[in-house]
Amino acid sequence: MEYTVQRTNRKTISLQIKSGTLTVRAPLNCTNEVVEAFVQSKKQWIVRQLANYSASQLDSSILQFKNIYLSGKLVQLQFKPNINSKLLDGVLQLNEKYKENPKPQLRKYLYKVAENLLFFECERVAKILSLQYKQVALSYARTKWGSCDNKQRILLNYRLVMLPRHLMLYVVVHELCHLVHHNHSSAFWTLLASICPQFKQYKKELKQWGQLNHIY
Numbered sequence: 001m002e003y004t005v006q007r008t009n010r011k012t013i014s015l016q017i018k019s020g021t022l023t024v025r026a027p028l029n030c031t032n033e034v035v036e037a038f039v040q041s042k043k044q045w046i047v048r049q050l051a052n053y054s055a056s057q058l059d060s061s062i063l064q065f066k067n068i069y070l071s072g073k074l075v076q077l078q079f080k081p082n083i084n085s086k087l088l089d090g091v092l093q094l095n096e097k098y099k100e101n102p103k104p105q106l107r108k109y110l111y112k113v114a115e116n117l118l119f120f121e122c123e124r125v126a127k128i129l130s131l132q133y134k135q136v137a138l139s140y141a142r143t144k145w146g147s148c149d150n151k152q153r154i155l156l157n158y159r160l161v162m163l164p165r166h167l168m169l170y171v172v173v174h175e176l177c178h179l180v181h182h183n184h185s186s187a188f189w190t191l192l193a194s195i196c197p198q199f200k201q202y203k204k205e206l207k208q209w210g211q212l213n214h215i216y
């Protein structure tokens, strides 16, 4: 669990979660081991708070299928007779026969967008970085935004097309870096940082979008 420790002239340890970030306030003479043990003992509470935060960050209108996120922006959904799904003037139009249960249709739409956008971006970025993968495919994973196995095959979560562009690209770059380092070693993070210096911030932001994996 990631957190920052602030040591001040105080007697007890306290936790604060602000903007999805955990801060531990500890007495001056409190060791790292004691701080870590305290954090571990409150783990359940922390996880719950962070989950609430991530849920509250997303607009509730998406749960009612009034809007959907595309590239990090809220896009209105509109149901019309006799049409195929299409994005027109910043509104996503769906056939009204899907109004009762739009989820499968939205999933289909996102998947189609992902097939174009994610494959294109993966190839484009790989070229820039002079990296070569064997295959890229889309995934329906609910707990991962992407993966790269040791056979140089990349999987990208199709829901990435709902995220702001910089986060979608961060995941693409992250997986491409795994072509060089198949782990999260310090060499991996050094390589990633050389391409994407803001990666720590992006990792944090990415967590706030995790709820989308459970909606669609």
Ligand SMILES: [Zn+2]
Pocket: 174, 178, 183, 184
């Ligand atoms: Zn990774």
